[in-house]
Amino acid sequence: MQQVSAPKNLSIKxxxxxxxxxxxxxGKHYDRGWLHTFLYGKHYREAWSTPVQVKVLDIGTAKGGLKPLQMGGSRQTINMRMVNPNGVEYVLRSVDKEPASALSERLQKSYLANIVRDATSATHPYAALTIPRMAEALDIYHTDPELVFVPHDPRLGPYADSIxxxxxxxxxRPxxxxxxxxxxxxxxxxxxxRxxxxxRLTDNDSHFDARYYLRARLLDMLLGDWSRHEDNWRWAAFEQEKSAYTFKAIPRDRDNVYYKLADATIPWLFMRLQLKPHFQTFRKDLKNLEKLNKSGRNLDKLILAELELSDWLEVADSVQQALTDDVLEEAIKAMPDTIYKLTGAEILAKLKSRRGQLQDAARRYFTILSKEVQLVGTDKxxxxxxxxVSPDQLQARAYKITKDGKxxxxxxxxxxxxxxxxEVKIYGLSGDxxxxxxxDVKPKIKISIWGGAGEDEYYTVNDSSNLGKRVHIVDSxxxxxYKVNKYISVDIDNTPRADVFNAEGWLLRYYLD
Structure with missing residues (x-):
């Protein structure tokens, strides 16, 4: 992943x-011959292999002076943390990646490893530079990456060979x-x-700002960012009363926006085989939303569950209005000039087309998530x-109550x-x-309830005899x-699954580092 090899005699000066x-x-190595390009795709090879003018990082003066702390990050990216004299931390993340490092040692020496490495050319090397302007227009918190070249600087100490x-x-660093x-x-x-x-799962005084998160997720869809798993987010924690928090989303790691994979025979076959269905090519049409959002599905189902369709459409409209042509053009022009001339017009045209489809995309993804609604309590x-309300309509509310039930x-x-x-699934987690x-009517919607830990109480009010077997309760x-009528299904389970028992068990369903 190094663009320049270390000199044989590195000066200590x-x-x-x-x-x-x-x-x-x-990445000059992505510039391949016509046959390879024909088989594996043109991707963004020209952007990777075209030189750009870049500032050389002087860690002695940048950000007030930076001191290396440690190497980190995933196996695919070189990542180094640094700190300035005021204690503010920064991170260096390599532009090029090494996805083959995720393979076994044996496979890392195989032809397959070469193909996996070459697939990095499907990503745009400078895409992350275009995000801040759009995030600013949407009032979304964000990182502000700066393109630099890291020299073989003796002040890097033991990390000089790595980065x-x-x-x-x-x-x-967020x-x-x-x-x-x-x-x-x-x-x-x-x-x-985490x-x-x-x-959120242990204290019902804390919550996620769902509408704010939805703005960020609609931007993800606009950008075609298919890698939005839990570790690609950080959260601004605004303290409220009594140590309660409101969490606002901070997206990070924009390595897979504007992805271009299916532009040749072998990548097309790869996608047809559905080996990685969420690897979505960035096109003018905003489609395949279920696959595009696969990695973010767990967070979406928890955080967005409280929003109605009207909320989704209002937020989508505000995103469309904020992302004007001028904003999108300014964002794309944040690429180096030579790269903008190569790829800017194509990406800009796709962004404008996708922007016009955001209302429809919001409606469609809301419908996808709404097939099975999960309402999750806390350990309180x-x-x-x-x-x-009727055979077709169900209303669910969750209230905070005191220990004595008030x-x-x-x-x-x-x-x-x-x-x-x-189906609506309700999880009480721990707490009483x-x-x-x-x-008094039988619902068409199935209602499943897991009480979880604690001393729970189930009861029917009014004439609930007609609710029938569409209501299913599981608890120990x-x-x-259990003060429910005989028509409601109660499943006594003294050994419930870990992920429905309490907050700690629920966390098992998330991808967390």
Whole structure:
């Protein structure tokens, strides 16, 4: 992944790279012959192999002076953390990747490894530079990467061999205290997805800002970013009363936007075989939303569950209005000039086309998520009201309650319709929860309830005899109360699955590093 090899006799003299630049290509090795290109795709090979003028990083002066801390990141990316004299951390991330490192040692020496490495040319080397302008227009928190060349600098110490000679993106690390950084909300603490989820699932005073997250997710869809798993997010934690938090999304790691894979025979066959169905080529048409959003599905189902279709359409409209032609053009022009001339017009045309489809995309993805709605409690005490309004409509509300059962704040509510929803799943997790069922008609929507740990109470109100077998309750016998009529299905399970038992068990379903 190094663009420049280390000199044989590396000087120990402290260099001065002030105002130094270098003309360099992100990946000359992706420039292949016509036969290889015909078989494996043109991708963004020309962008990878075209030299660009880049600032040389002087760690002695950049950001007030940077001191290397440690290497990190995934196996595919060279990643180095650094800190300035004020304790602000930055990270260098290599532009080029090494996806074959995920293979076994034996396979890393095979022809397959060469093909896997070559697939990096399907990514755009400078795509991350185009995101900040769009994020600013949408008022979404973001990193602000800067393209730099990392020289073989003796001040890198033991890391010089690993990252020296590399084209990289330098950005402020989205972690910890960001009170001086408006691009991350001037918040006192930025936390990982694990920390945010743990807080949300253990304390019903904390929550995710769902509409804010939806804005970020619609931008993902516009960009064709198919890699939005949990570790690709950080969260601005705004403290409310009594150590409760509101979490606002900070997207990171934009390695797979504007992806271009299926432009030749072998990549086309790869996609047809559905080996990696979420690897989606960036086209003018915004389609295949279920596959495109596969890696973000778990977070989407939890955070967006409280939003109605009207919320989705309102947010989509605001995103469309904010991303004007001028904003999109300014964003794409953040690429190096030579690369903009090669790829800018094509990407810009696709962005404008996809922007026009965001309302329809929001409606379609809402429908996909709504087929099975998951409403998740916490390890504190909640009251869940499930009201069958009509055979086609169901309304669910969750309230915070005290230890003695007094109802306090409404946490969220959701109305679903049988036209889009086949099943509503409610998970109480831990805590002493109450589940109130009411309605006198049989619902077309299946209602499944897992009480989880704690002493839970289930009861019907009014004439609920007609709810029938569409309501299914699963909980243990121990210290739980079942005051429901005989028509409601109750499954006594004294050994429930870990992921429906409490917050810690629920976390098992997420991809977390």
């Amino acid at each position: 402290v260099p001065d790279y002030t105002d130094s630049t270098i003309s360099i290509a992100a 020296g000679g590399t084209l990289a993106l330098l950005e402020r 972690d910890g205290d960001q009170s001086d950084n408006p691009k991350m909300g001037n918040v006192n603490e930025v936390v990982s997805t 920390s945010a989820l743990t807080e 005490h909640e009251l869940f009201e499930i009201h069958v 109802v306090k704040d409404l946490l969220y509510e959701r109305t679903v319709n049988a036209a889009t929803t086949k 929860d109450k589940f109130e069922l009411k309605g 016998r121990y210290r739980n109360s």
